[in-house]
Amino acid sequence: MPSFQAPSPSEVPVISLSGGQDQSRIAAAIKEACVKSGFFYVADHGVDEGLVQATFEQCRLFFSLPEAEKMKYLQDSNNRGYTPFEEETLDVTRQKKGDTKEGYYIGREVPLDHPDASTPLCGPNVWPDPDVLPLWRPTMERYMAAMTALALRLTRLIGLALGLPDGFFDRPGMFDKPSVFLRPLHYNAEPSAPEDGIFGAGAHSDYGMLTLLKTDDVPGLQICLEKDAKVQQWIDVPPVPGAFIVNLGDMLERWSNDRFRSTLHRVIGRGQERYSIPFFFEPNFDCLVECLPQCYSDDDPPKYAPIKAGHYLLDKYGMTHAGYKG
Numbered sequence: 278m279p280s281f282q283a284p285s286p287s288e289v290p291v292i293s294l295s296g297g298q299d300q301s302r303i304a305a306a307i308k309e310a311c312v313k314s315g316f317f318y319v320a321d322h323g324v325d326e327g328l329v330q331a332t333f334e335q336c337r338l339f340f341s342l343p344e345a346e347k348m349k350y351l352q353d354s355n356n357r358g359y360t361p362f363e364e365e366t367l368d369v370t371r372q373k374k375g376d377t378k379e380g381y382y383i384g385r386e387v388p389l390d391h392p393d394a395s396t397p398l399c400g401p402n403v404w405p406d407p408d409v410l411p412l413w414r415p416t417m418e419r420y421m422a423a424m425t426a427l428a429l430r431l432t433r434l435i436g437l438a439l440g441l442p443d444g445f446f447d448r449p450g451m452f453d454k455p456s457v458f459l460r461p462l463h464y465n466a467e468p469s470a471p472e473d474g475i476f477g478a479g480a481h482s483d484y485g486m487l488t489l490l491k492t493d494d495v496p497g498l499q500i501c502l503e504k505d506a507k508v509q510q511w512i513d514v515p516p517v518p519g520a521f522i523v524n525l526g527d528m529l530e531r532w533s534n535d536r537f538r539s540t541l542h543r544v545i546g547r548g549q550e551r552y553s554i555p556f557f558f559e560p561n562f563d564c565l566v567e568c569l570p571q572c573y574s575d576d577d578p579p580k581y582a583p584i585k586a587g588h589y590l591l592d593k594y595g596m597t598h599a600g601y602k603g
């Protein structure tokens with residue numbers, strides 16, 4: 278028996294965004310994936326593969342700096358910057374120690390004298406010394422811009438998939454000041470041992486609207502489609518060359534009253550180092566996330582109380598990040 282199982286295309290399909298296709302056909306494919314697993318791959322997305330590779334190259338350079346250099350860029354009160362190994366514990370119920378990964382948070386660049394800088398998690402980024410890593414900032418900024426554009430495109434398709442009026446998520450107050458976080462990650466080679474509470478990344482669902490994930494070619498990501506099953510079944514979601522993995526977050530699950538799924542996932546280390554680059558796309562800090570009228574009825578009332586997107590995020594950071602000083 279293999280120790281893992283790869284997803285069937287019906288669970289985690291590859292969806293092409295290539296031009297010339299009818300948007301409603303793409304939206305229909307996205308809808309099916311969002312309902313089934315909340316995970317899909319996107320292909321033909323238009324993001325330059327050279328930019329992706331350049332971003333991985335910067336990640337390898339940063340994470341191989343001496344620990345003392347990396348610690349100069351330790352996460353600040355907005356949770357921007359470097360998070361050391363085991364700083365984050367994504368599954369506090371099962372983990373005996375923090376995730377066997379280090380990371381680096383980069384958000385929307387907001388100068389200190391801008392009024393938005395008083396919003397929690399907003400402000401200037403922490404950037405490594407350009408004498409040490411001259412290409413880090415320009416590369417990360419280009420990659421973030423490409424991810425933000427792709428995430429907005431997918432958000433519109435998700436609006437279509439939910440049967441929302443045209444432009445629903447484009448209204449002011451929703452994603453015009455999005456909380457975006459690019460978070461290069463580096464997993465060490467420590468093998469995970471689920472029975473001992475050791476994980477690359479503990480089981481969790483993501484918090485926001487959607488995540489765009491690019492990984493190197495080392496597998497490790499797994500999803501669980503039935504989190505309440507007596508024995509959880511974990512399905513591998515391997516990298517697909519040229520594609521991004523897209524998964525939905527809790528905000529969209531709440532908006533859609535569970536019609537679209539924010540699925541539990543984790544990373545299992547198999548004795549090899551691994552790099553991945555998630556990009557988290559979340560609504561404006563003050564956006565109120567409440568059940569959409571299209572997603573409830575008398576027989577199926579709203580399951581979640583309305584919540585401000587930013588407050589939900591702050592709660593999660595408080596629970597999982599030992600170094601978060603917000």
Ligand SMILES: O=C(O)CCC(=O)C(=O)O
Pocket residue numbers: 462478483490492497498542543544553554555
């Ligand atoms: O590294 C991965 O493949 C997934 C990381 C992840 O799930 C996360 O950071 O939320």
Ligand SMILES: [Fe+2]
Pocket residue numbers: 481482483542
């Ligand atoms: Fe995740």
